Amino acid sequence: MSVETVNRGYVYSGTPTSDEAESYFHQCFGANRLMYNLHTAHLYEYLEKNGYTIGDKLPTFKEMGMPTVKEFKQTRMNEEGNKYLYEVDAFASNEAKQHFKKAISAFDKNAFKGQFKKSALKRQKTLGIEPTFRDLKGMPKFHSRKNSKLSYTTFNQHDNIFIDENKVLHLPTARKSKLSEVTIKLNTHRPLPNGSRIKHVTVMTNAQGKFEVSITVEFEMEVESIGIPAVERILGLDYSQANFFVDSEGKKANYPHYYLVMEECLAKEQRKLSRMVQGSKRWERQRLVVAKLNTKVVNQRKDWLHKKAYALANRYDMVVVEDLDLRAIGQTLKLAKNQQDNGFGNFRLYLKYKLEQQGKYFVKAPKTFASTQICSDCGVKNTALKGDISTRDWTCDHCHEWHDRDHNAGLNLRNYGIRWIDEVLLAPLLVAA
Ligand SMILES: [Zn+2]
Structure with missing residues (x-):
C-alpha cells in the first residue's frame, strides 16, 4: 500500500448567485482579454517599427520592452471606463501575460516555416493584397469579444476558495472591489474526492453563454499494488x-x-450554419443550435x-x-x-x-x-x-x-x-x- 498525491480537474455548470457576481465575472473575463490584447498590440507595434523577416522567431519581452501588467494597468487607468481593472482578481490580468508568452513560444516553434493563413493567400490571389506578418499562421492575435472563449483563472491562497455545504463556490475578489467575495452555485453531479484541496479554479462561459467552473484539486490516494x-x-x-x-x-x-x-446530425447543422450570412439573425439562431x-x-x-x-x-x-x-x-x-x-x-x-x-x-x-x-x-x-x-x-x-x-x-x-x-x-x- 502506498499513498500518492494526485491532481485532478472537475468541471461543473453553475449559476452566479447575484447579478453583481455575474457582472464581476464578466469584468474578469474582460480584464483577461484586454490585457492579452494590450500585449498583442505592443508586439505588432514593435514589429511594424523594427521590421520583421518572415521565418524569424518573435522578439523576447525584453527585446521589445514589453510593459509589465502593472504598467499596462496604470496607462489604461487614465482612460475612462477602465477603473474595473483594479477591481477584478489580479490573477485574471496576470494570466493573460502567461497565455501571451505561451502563444509566442508556440509561434516560435514553427516560425521557420513562415506559412500564411489560407484566407490571406486567397486575398492575395483575388484582391492582390500582399500578406503581412499579421497573416502568419500561429501569430498571436487580438481576442475579440464575440469569438473568443471567455474565462479567467484564480488560485487558492490561504483557503480563500472553498465550497460550502449548500454547494456554493466562494471565490476571492480584489482588495479594491466593492464585493468582498463572489459566489457561484454549483450544479454538482459528482462530488470532489474526500479530503481534496482546491488548487485553482477557472470560471468560463460555454458556447451558449452559460457559466461553467473547472476546479483543480489535489488529494492523497491510497494505492494498493496488486503485485x-x-x-x-x-x-x-x-x-x-x-x-x-x-x-x-x-x-x-x-x-x-x-x-x-x-455526429452526422451535428455535421449537417454545421454545414447549414456555414452557408448563412455571418452575424445575421438566422446565423445567430443556427449558431445556438450547433x-x-x-x-x-x-x-x-x-x-x-x-x-x-x-x-x-x-x-x-x-x-x-x-x-x-x-x-x-x-x-x-x-x-x-x-x-x-x-x-x-x-x-x-x-x-x-x-x-x-x-x-x-x-x-x-x-x-x-x-x-x-x-x-x-x-x-x-x-x-x-x-x-x-x-x-x-x-x-x-x-x-x-x-x-x-x-x-x-x-x-x-x-x-x-x-x-x-x-x-x-x-x-x-x-x-x-
Ligand atoms: Zn511470422
Whole structure:
C-alpha cells in the first residue's frame, strides 16, 4: 500500500448567485482579454517599427520592452471606463501575460516555416493584397469579444476558495472591489474526492453563454499494488480509425451507432450554419443550435469513453497502448477536425487513472515500436507495411501466418507488455536481490 498525491480537474455548470457576481465575472473575463490584447498590440507595434523577416522567431519581452501588467494597468487607468481593472482578481490580468508568452513560444516553434493563413493567400490571389506578418499562421492575435472563449483563472491562497455545504463556490475578489467575495452555485453531479484541496479554479462561459467552473484539486490516494505475480490478464490496444480500437483478443471497440448518427446530425447543422450570412439573425439562431448539439455530442462521447475505460480497467491487470502522435492523426479525421476531438487521447488518460486507482498497470509502447509491422507469431518485421495504411491483412513471409492488421498490432502490444513486466518490473528486483 502506498499513498500518492494526485491532481485532478472537475468541471461543473453553475449559476452566479447575484447579478453583481455575474457582472464581476464578466469584468474578469474582460480584464483577461484586454490585457492579452494590450500585449498583442505592443508586439505588432514593435514589429511594424523594427521590421520583421518572415521565418524569424518573435522578439523576447525584453527585446521589445514589453510593459509589465502593472504598467499596462496604470496607462489604461487614465482612460475612462477602465477603473474595473483594479477591481477584478489580479490573477485574471496576470494570466493573460502567461497565455501571451505561451502563444509566442508556440509561434516560435514553427516560425521557420513562415506559412500564411489560407484566407490571406486567397486575398492575395483575388484582391492582390500582399500578406503581412499579421497573416502568419500561429501569430498571436487580438481576442475579440464575440469569438473568443471567455474565462479567467484564480488560485487558492490561504483557503480563500472553498465550497460550502449548500454547494456554493466562494471565490476571492480584489482588495479594491466593492464585493468582498463572489459566489457561484454549483450544479454538482459528482462530488470532489474526500479530503481534496482546491488548487485553482477557472470560471468560463460555454458556447451558449452559460457559466461553467473547472476546479483543480489535489488529494492523497491510497494505492494498493496488486503485485507482480498477479499481473495475469494483459490486453494490447491498437488505435484504429475505423473501430476506435482493436484489442489483442481481436475484439473491436464497437463505438455505438447512435452516437455516429448524432455526429452526422451535428455535421449537417454545421454545414447549414456555414452557408448563412455571418452575424445575421438566422446565423445567430443556427449558431445556438450547433452549440447545443455540440455539447450533447461531446458529453455523450465522454460518457461512452468513461464507461469503456472503466470496464477494461476492471477486467484486466495491465493494458498496453501505443504512444501515438494523436494530433497528427486528428488532422486526418474528418470529424476530428472541426471538433478538436482527441477521443483516443482522453480515453488513454481515463484508462490510465482507472487502472492505477486499482493498483494496476498502464503501459505505453514507445513511438519507435513497430506494432503494425512485426509478425506477432515469429517476430519478423514486414517492412513493406511501413507507411502503408491501406493493407488490412497480410501473410508473414517468414512463418506464413495470416494476420488481420489491427489484431496483429494488438497482439504485439500485448507481447510488449509481457516483456515490460520482465524488463521494467522484475529486473530491478533481481538486481536488488
Ligand atoms: Zn511470422
